[in-house]
Amino acid sequence: MAEDLVNKGYTVIILDDLSGGVLENIPKGAKFIEGSVNDYELLKKLFDKEKFDYVYHLAAYAAESLSHNIRRFNYENNLIGSVNLINLSIIHKIKCFVFTSSVAVYGHKKPPLKENSVTIPTDPYGIAKYAVELDLHSAYRNFGLNSIIFRPHNVFGERQNINDKYRNVIGIFINQLLNGKPITIFGDGEQSRAFTYIKDISSIMADSVLNPKAYNKVFNIGGTENLTVNALLDMTVELMNISSYEKKYLKVRNEAKHNLASDELIKRYFNVENHTPIKVGLQKMIEWVYASNRVKKELPLKDVEVPINLPEGW
Numbered sequence: 001m002a003e004d005l006v007n008k009g010y011t012v013i014i015l016d017d018l019s020g021g022v023l024e025n026i027p028k029g030a031k032f033i034e035g036s037v038n039d040y041e042l043l044k045k046l047f048d049k050e051k052f053d054y055v056y057h058l059a060a061y062a063a064e065s066l067s068h069n070i071r072r073f074n075y076e077n078n079l080i081g082s083v084n085l086i087n088l089s090i091i092h093k094i095k096c097f098v099f100t101s102s103v104a105v106y107g108h109k110k111p112p113l114k115e116n117s118v119t120i121p122t123d124p125y126g127i128a129k130y131a132v133e134l135d136l137h138s139a140y141r142n143f144g145l146n147s148i149i150f151r152p153h154n155v156f157g158e159r160q161n162i163n164d165k166y167r168n169v170i171g172i173f174i175n176q177l178l179n180g181k182p183i184t185i186f187g188d189g190e191q192s193r194a195f196t197y198i199k200d201i202s203s204i205m206a207d208s209v210l211n212p213k214a215y216n217k218v219f220n221i222g223g224t225e226n227l228t229v230n231a232l233l234d235m236t237v238e239l240m241n242i243s244s245y246e247k248k249y250l251k252v253r254n255e256a257k258h259n260l261a262s263d264e265l266i267k268r269y270f271n272v273e274n275h276t277p278i279k280v281g282l283q284k285m286i287e288w289v290y291a292s293n294r295v296k297k298e299l300p301l302k303d304v305e306v307p308i309n310l311p312e313g314w
Protein backbone atom coordinates (compact mmCIF):
# COMPACT_ATOMS: atom_id res chain seq x y z
CA MET A 1 0.00 0.00 0.00
CA ALA A 2 2.88 2.34 0.80
CA GLU A 3 4.36 1.63 -2.61
CA ASP A 4 1.03 2.40 -4.23
CA LEU A 5 0.86 5.75 -2.41
CA VAL A 6 4.44 6.65 -3.39
CA ASN A 7 3.66 5.83 -7.02
CA LYS A 8 0.64 8.10 -6.86
CA GLY A 9 2.87 10.99 -5.80
CA TYR A 10 2.09 11.22 -2.09
CA THR A 11 4.74 11.98 0.49
CA VAL A 12 4.76 8.76 2.50
CA ILE A 13 6.18 8.38 5.98
CA ILE A 14 6.27 4.87 7.37
CA LEU A 15 6.49 4.12 11.06
CA ASP A 16 7.23 0.50 11.91
CA ASP A 17 9.01 -1.09 14.85
CA LEU A 18 10.26 -3.94 12.63
CA SER A 19 8.81 -6.53 14.98
CA GLY A 20 7.26 -8.25 11.97
CA GLY A 21 8.24 -6.08 9.03
CA VAL A 22 11.66 -5.86 7.39
CA LEU A 23 13.60 -2.96 5.89
CA GLU A 24 13.64 -4.58 2.44
CA ASN A 25 9.87 -3.97 2.26
CA ILE A 26 10.16 -0.17 2.50
CA PRO A 27 9.42 1.15 -0.99
CA LYS A 28 11.85 3.55 -2.61
CA GLY A 29 10.69 7.11 -2.14
CA ALA A 30 9.11 6.58 1.28
CA LYS A 31 10.68 7.97 4.43
CA PHE A 32 11.12 5.39 7.16
CA ILE A 33 11.09 5.91 10.91
CA GLU A 34 11.83 2.93 13.12
CA GLY A 35 9.64 3.13 16.19
CA SER A 36 6.52 1.90 17.90
CA VAL A 37 2.98 3.20 18.00
CA ASN A 38 3.34 2.66 21.73
CA ASP A 39 6.01 5.39 21.93
CA TYR A 40 3.72 8.38 22.46
CA GLU A 41 6.57 10.92 22.69
CA LEU A 42 7.89 9.79 19.31
CA LEU A 43 4.41 9.95 17.81
CA LYS A 44 3.87 13.47 19.16
CA LYS A 45 7.11 14.67 17.55
CA LEU A 46 6.20 12.99 14.26
CA PHE A 47 2.73 14.51 14.10
CA ASP A 48 4.14 17.97 15.01
CA LYS A 49 6.84 17.76 12.37
CA GLU A 50 5.18 16.05 9.44
CA LYS A 51 1.71 17.68 9.46
CA PHE A 52 0.01 14.57 8.08
CA ASP A 53 -3.16 14.79 6.01
CA TYR A 54 -4.01 11.11 6.34
CA VAL A 55 -3.09 8.28 8.68
CA TYR A 56 -3.16 4.66 7.52
CA HIS A 57 -2.92 2.43 10.54
CA LEU A 58 -1.86 -1.14 9.79
CA ALA A 59 0.57 -1.77 12.64
CA ALA A 60 -0.47 -4.75 14.75
CA TYR A 61 0.68 -8.13 15.91
CA ALA A 62 -1.86 -10.19 14.02
CA ALA A 63 -1.44 -13.68 15.49
CA GLU A 64 -5.13 -14.20 16.20
CA SER A 65 -4.97 -17.70 17.69
CA LEU A 66 -1.99 -16.84 19.89
CA SER A 67 -3.70 -13.72 21.19
CA HIS A 68 -5.42 -15.78 23.94
CA ASN A 69 -1.98 -16.47 25.39
CA ILE A 70 -0.46 -12.99 24.93
CA ARG A 71 -3.41 -10.99 26.15
CA ARG A 72 -1.61 -8.03 27.71
CA PHE A 73 0.78 -7.67 24.80
CA ASN A 74 -2.14 -7.91 22.37
CA TYR A 75 -4.11 -5.10 24.03
CA GLU A 76 -1.06 -2.87 24.57
CA ASN A 77 0.16 -3.24 21.02
CA ASN A 78 -3.06 -3.48 19.05
CA LEU A 79 -5.47 -1.42 21.15
CA ILE A 80 -3.45 1.15 23.14
CA GLY A 81 -1.07 1.70 20.22
CA SER A 82 -4.10 2.46 18.05
CA VAL A 83 -5.57 4.85 20.62
CA ASN A 84 -2.26 6.75 20.68
CA LEU A 85 -2.62 7.36 16.95
CA ILE A 86 -6.30 8.26 17.25
CA ASN A 87 -5.62 10.84 19.98
CA LEU A 88 -3.01 12.58 17.88
CA SER A 89 -5.14 12.36 14.75
CA ILE A 90 -7.93 14.18 16.60
CA ILE A 91 -5.57 16.84 17.95
CA HIS A 92 -3.94 17.41 14.56
CA LYS A 93 -7.24 17.39 12.66
CA ILE A 94 -6.27 14.56 10.31
CA LYS A 95 -8.59 14.48 7.27
CA CYS A 96 -9.13 10.72 7.36
CA PHE A 97 -7.86 7.82 9.45
CA VAL A 98 -7.79 4.47 7.65
CA PHE A 99 -7.84 1.49 9.97
CA THR A 100 -7.29 -2.15 9.09
CA SER A 101 -9.57 -4.03 11.41
CA SER A 102 -10.29 -7.69 10.67
CA VAL A 103 -13.08 -10.20 10.09
CA ALA A 104 -11.98 -11.47 13.52
CA VAL A 105 -14.54 -8.97 14.90
CA TYR A 106 -17.33 -11.34 13.75
CA GLY A 107 -16.17 -14.14 16.05
CA HIS A 108 -17.78 -17.46 15.20
CA LYS A 109 -20.73 -15.96 13.38
CA LYS A 110 -22.11 -18.05 10.51
CA PRO A 111 -21.17 -16.79 7.04
CA PRO A 112 -21.84 -14.75 5.01
CA LEU A 113 -20.40 -12.09 7.29
CA LYS A 114 -22.07 -8.73 6.72
CA GLU A 115 -20.90 -5.42 8.11
CA ASN A 116 -24.20 -4.65 9.83
CA SER A 117 -24.42 -8.00 11.64
CA VAL A 118 -23.89 -8.22 15.38
CA THR A 119 -20.21 -8.60 16.13
CA ILE A 120 -19.06 -10.65 19.08
CA PRO A 121 -15.35 -11.27 18.67
CA THR A 122 -14.18 -14.43 20.40
CA ASP A 123 -10.47 -13.79 20.88
CA PRO A 124 -8.39 -10.91 22.26
CA TYR A 125 -7.11 -9.99 18.79
CA GLY A 126 -10.68 -9.54 17.50
CA ILE A 127 -11.72 -7.78 20.70
CA ALA A 128 -8.87 -5.26 20.33
CA LYS A 129 -9.79 -4.63 16.69
CA TYR A 130 -13.45 -4.14 17.56
CA ALA A 131 -12.58 -1.83 20.45
CA VAL A 132 -10.59 0.34 18.05
CA GLU A 133 -13.54 0.39 15.65
CA LEU A 134 -15.83 1.58 18.46
CA ASP A 135 -13.28 4.15 19.54
CA LEU A 136 -13.15 5.51 15.99
CA HIS A 137 -16.95 5.82 15.89
CA SER A 138 -16.77 7.70 19.17
CA ALA A 139 -13.92 9.92 17.93
CA TYR A 140 -16.07 10.87 14.95
CA ARG A 141 -19.13 11.66 17.05
CA ASN A 142 -17.21 13.69 19.62
CA PHE A 143 -14.43 15.28 17.60
CA GLY A 144 -15.35 14.86 13.94
CA LEU A 145 -12.38 12.61 13.15
CA ASN A 146 -13.25 10.89 9.86
CA SER A 147 -12.21 7.30 9.41
CA ILE A 148 -12.64 4.36 7.07
CA ILE A 149 -12.53 0.92 8.60
CA PHE A 150 -11.57 -2.08 6.50
CA ARG A 151 -12.05 -5.64 7.66
CA PRO A 152 -9.69 -7.73 5.52
CA HIS A 153 -9.28 -11.48 5.75
CA ASN A 154 -6.59 -14.04 4.95
CA VAL A 155 -4.37 -11.76 2.94
CA PHE A 156 -1.31 -13.20 1.22
CA GLY A 157 1.23 -12.25 -1.40
CA GLU A 158 4.65 -10.87 -2.02
CA ARG A 159 6.50 -9.30 0.94
CA GLN A 160 4.48 -11.18 3.52
CA ASN A 161 6.23 -12.29 6.69
CA ILE A 162 6.72 -16.03 6.16
CA ASN A 163 8.82 -16.70 9.24
CA ASP A 164 6.18 -16.44 11.94
CA LYS A 165 4.75 -19.83 12.83
CA TYR A 166 1.73 -18.34 14.58
CA ARG A 167 0.02 -16.75 11.58
CA ASN A 168 -0.36 -16.63 7.79
CA VAL A 169 -1.07 -20.24 6.85
CA ILE A 170 0.36 -19.85 3.34
CA GLY A 171 3.63 -18.48 4.67
CA ILE A 172 3.75 -21.27 7.25
CA PHE A 173 3.29 -23.96 4.59
CA ILE A 174 5.94 -22.42 2.31
CA ASN A 175 8.38 -22.11 5.19
CA GLN A 176 7.81 -25.69 6.37
CA LEU A 177 8.12 -27.06 2.83
CA LEU A 178 11.37 -25.20 2.18
CA ASN A 179 12.84 -26.18 5.55
CA GLY A 180 11.87 -29.86 5.01
CA LYS A 181 9.66 -29.86 8.11
CA PRO A 182 6.37 -31.74 8.56
CA ILE A 183 3.42 -29.68 7.36
CA THR A 184 1.20 -28.91 10.34
CA ILE A 185 -2.58 -28.76 9.89
CA PHE A 186 -5.01 -28.02 12.69
CA GLY A 187 -8.01 -30.37 12.78
CA ASP A 188 -8.92 -32.30 9.63
CA GLY A 189 -7.87 -29.51 7.27
CA GLU A 190 -11.40 -29.21 5.88
CA GLN A 191 -11.88 -25.74 7.38
CA SER A 192 -12.13 -23.17 4.61
CA ARG A 193 -11.18 -19.55 4.12
CA ALA A 194 -11.47 -17.06 1.28
CA PHE A 195 -7.90 -15.97 0.62
CA THR A 196 -7.13 -12.46 -0.54
CA TYR A 197 -4.31 -11.52 -2.88
CA ILE A 198 -2.73 -8.35 -1.51
CA LYS A 199 -2.70 -6.37 -4.74
CA ASP A 200 -6.47 -6.81 -5.09
CA ILE A 201 -6.99 -4.71 -1.97
CA SER A 202 -3.92 -2.50 -1.37
CA SER A 203 -4.80 0.01 -4.03
CA ILE A 204 -8.45 0.28 -2.90
CA MET A 205 -7.29 1.02 0.64
CA ALA A 206 -4.67 3.51 -0.58
CA ASP A 207 -7.22 5.44 -2.68
CA SER A 208 -10.03 5.23 -0.14
CA VAL A 209 -9.28 8.61 1.47
CA LEU A 210 -10.28 10.31 -1.79
CA ASN A 211 -13.80 8.91 -1.44
CA PRO A 212 -15.59 10.98 1.23
CA LYS A 213 -18.78 8.95 0.73
CA ALA A 214 -16.93 6.06 2.36
CA TYR A 215 -15.97 8.09 5.42
CA ASN A 216 -17.16 6.73 8.74
CA LYS A 217 -18.19 3.43 7.25
CA VAL A 218 -16.99 -0.13 7.77
CA PHE A 219 -16.17 -2.44 4.86
CA ASN A 220 -15.29 -6.08 4.47
CA ILE A 221 -12.53 -6.32 1.91
CA GLY A 222 -11.05 -9.38 0.27
CA GLY A 223 -11.47 -12.55 -1.70
CA THR A 224 -14.68 -14.49 -2.10
CA GLU A 225 -13.21 -17.76 -3.38
CA ASN A 226 -13.27 -20.28 -0.53
CA LEU A 227 -10.67 -23.00 -0.29
CA THR A 228 -10.05 -25.66 2.34
CA VAL A 229 -6.72 -25.77 4.10
CA ASN A 230 -6.08 -29.23 2.59
CA ALA A 231 -6.73 -27.93 -0.93
CA LEU A 232 -4.50 -24.93 -0.22
CA LEU A 233 -1.66 -27.23 0.79
CA ASP A 234 -2.09 -29.35 -2.35
CA MET A 235 -1.96 -26.22 -4.49
CA THR A 236 1.14 -24.91 -2.71
CA VAL A 237 2.95 -28.24 -3.06
CA GLU A 238 2.07 -28.41 -6.76
CA LEU A 239 3.23 -24.86 -7.50
CA MET A 240 6.47 -25.36 -5.56
CA ASN A 241 7.00 -28.64 -7.37
CA ILE A 242 7.74 -30.52 -4.15
CA SER A 243 7.68 -34.31 -4.53
CA SER A 244 7.82 -35.55 -0.98
CA TYR A 245 6.73 -34.10 2.32
CA GLU A 246 5.12 -35.21 5.54
CA LYS A 247 1.73 -34.03 6.85
CA LYS A 248 1.05 -33.74 10.56
CA TYR A 249 -2.57 -33.28 11.66
CA LEU A 250 -2.83 -31.49 15.03
CA LYS A 251 -5.65 -31.11 17.52
CA VAL A 252 -8.40 -28.88 16.16
CA ARG A 253 -8.12 -25.21 17.19
CA ASN A 254 -10.93 -23.12 18.58
CA GLU A 255 -11.66 -21.30 15.31
CA ALA A 256 -14.48 -20.80 12.82
CA LYS A 257 -14.88 -23.80 10.47
CA HIS A 258 -15.81 -21.71 7.42
CA ASN A 259 -15.56 -18.00 6.83
CA LEU A 260 -16.90 -15.97 3.98
CA ALA A 261 -17.25 -12.20 4.14
CA SER A 262 -19.84 -10.50 1.98
CA ASP A 263 -18.40 -7.97 -0.46
CA GLU A 264 -21.75 -6.38 -1.37
CA LEU A 265 -21.16 -3.16 0.54
CA ILE A 266 -17.64 -2.42 -0.66
CA LYS A 267 -18.75 -2.90 -4.26
CA ARG A 268 -21.27 -0.09 -3.78
CA TYR A 269 -18.58 2.39 -2.71
CA PHE A 270 -15.39 1.31 -4.49
CA ASN A 271 -14.31 0.02 -7.82
CA VAL A 272 -13.66 -3.60 -6.86
CA GLU A 273 -12.27 -4.91 -10.11
CA ASN A 274 -9.56 -7.42 -9.40
CA HIS A 275 -10.26 -10.86 -8.07
CA THR A 276 -6.95 -12.59 -8.69
CA PRO A 277 -7.55 -16.36 -8.61
CA ILE A 278 -5.79 -17.81 -5.62
CA LYS A 279 -3.59 -20.03 -7.80
CA VAL A 280 -2.33 -17.02 -9.75
CA GLY A 281 -1.59 -15.00 -6.61
CA LEU A 282 0.05 -17.98 -4.96
CA GLN A 283 2.29 -18.52 -7.97
CA LYS A 284 3.42 -14.88 -7.74
CA MET A 285 4.09 -15.20 -4.05
CA ILE A 286 6.12 -18.39 -4.51
CA GLU A 287 8.20 -16.78 -7.28
CA TRP A 288 8.88 -13.89 -4.92
CA VAL A 289 9.84 -16.28 -2.11
CA TYR A 290 12.45 -17.97 -4.32
CA ALA A 291 13.75 -14.67 -5.72
CA SER A 292 13.95 -12.81 -2.43
CA ASN A 293 15.36 -15.59 -0.27
CA ARG A 294 13.17 -14.55 2.67
CA VAL A 295 12.69 -17.95 4.25
CA LYS A 296 14.50 -18.10 7.54
CA LYS A 297 14.37 -20.51 10.40
CA GLU A 298 11.28 -20.06 12.54
CA LEU A 299 11.34 -17.13 14.92
CA PRO A 300 11.80 -18.10 18.59
CA LEU A 301 8.72 -18.65 20.71
CA LYS A 302 7.01 -15.41 21.62
CA ASP A 303 6.86 -14.53 25.33
CA VAL A 304 3.74 -16.39 26.37
CA GLU A 305 1.83 -14.81 29.26
CA VAL A 306 -0.74 -17.59 29.75
CA PRO A 307 0.92 -20.95 29.06
CA ILE A 308 -2.42 -22.81 29.13
CA ASN A 309 -4.45 -24.21 26.20
CA LEU A 310 -1.75 -23.38 23.69
CA PRO A 311 -2.55 -24.96 20.32
CA GLU A 312 -0.69 -28.24 19.80
CA GLY A 313 2.87 -27.78 18.59
CA TRP A 314 3.25 -24.25 19.96
Ligand SMILES: NC(=O)c1ccc[n+]([C@@H]2O[C@H](COP(=O)([O-])OP(=O)(O)OC[C@H]3O[C@@H](n4cnc5c(N)ncnc54)[C@H](O)[C@@H]3O)[C@@H](O)[C@H]2O)c1
Pocket residue numbers: 015016017018019020021022035036037038057058059060061062077081100101102103151152153154155156160161
Ligand atom coordinates in the same frame (compact mmCIF):
# COMPACT_ATOMS: atom_id res chain seq x y z
N1 LIG B 1 -2.84 -10.44 6.78
C1 LIG B 1 -4.14 -10.64 7.00
O1 LIG B 1 -4.70 -11.63 6.58
C2 LIG B 1 -4.95 -9.63 7.76
C3 LIG B 1 -6.31 -9.85 7.91
C4 LIG B 1 -7.07 -8.93 8.61
C5 LIG B 1 -6.47 -7.82 9.15
N2 LIG B 1 -5.14 -7.63 9.01
C6 LIG B 1 -4.55 -6.45 9.61
O2 LIG B 1 -3.85 -5.74 8.62
C7 LIG B 1 -2.70 -5.13 9.19
C8 LIG B 1 -1.46 -5.53 8.42
O3 LIG B 1 -1.34 -6.94 8.53
P1 LIG B 1 -0.17 -7.73 7.83
O4 LIG B 1 -0.67 -9.08 7.55
O5 LIG B 1 0.42 -6.91 6.75
O6 LIG B 1 0.82 -7.90 9.05
P2 LIG B 1 2.37 -7.56 9.13
O7 LIG B 1 2.86 -8.15 10.40
O8 LIG B 1 3.05 -7.95 7.88
O9 LIG B 1 2.34 -6.00 9.23
C9 LIG B 1 2.17 -5.33 10.44
C10 LIG B 1 3.35 -4.42 10.63
O10 LIG B 1 3.15 -3.74 11.86
C11 LIG B 1 4.41 -3.63 12.48
N3 LIG B 1 4.15 -3.41 13.91
C12 LIG B 1 3.65 -4.30 14.79
N4 LIG B 1 3.54 -3.72 16.01
C13 LIG B 1 3.98 -2.44 15.87
C14 LIG B 1 4.11 -1.35 16.75
N5 LIG B 1 3.78 -1.46 18.05
N6 LIG B 1 4.57 -0.19 16.27
C15 LIG B 1 4.92 -0.05 14.98
N7 LIG B 1 4.84 -1.06 14.09
C16 LIG B 1 4.37 -2.24 14.53
C17 LIG B 1 5.15 -4.88 12.16
O11 LIG B 1 6.54 -4.77 12.25
C18 LIG B 1 4.70 -5.14 10.71
O12 LIG B 1 5.58 -4.56 9.78
C19 LIG B 1 -2.69 -5.53 10.66
O13 LIG B 1 -3.28 -4.52 11.40
C20 LIG B 1 -3.54 -6.77 10.69
O14 LIG B 1 -4.15 -6.94 11.96
C21 LIG B 1 -4.37 -8.51 8.33
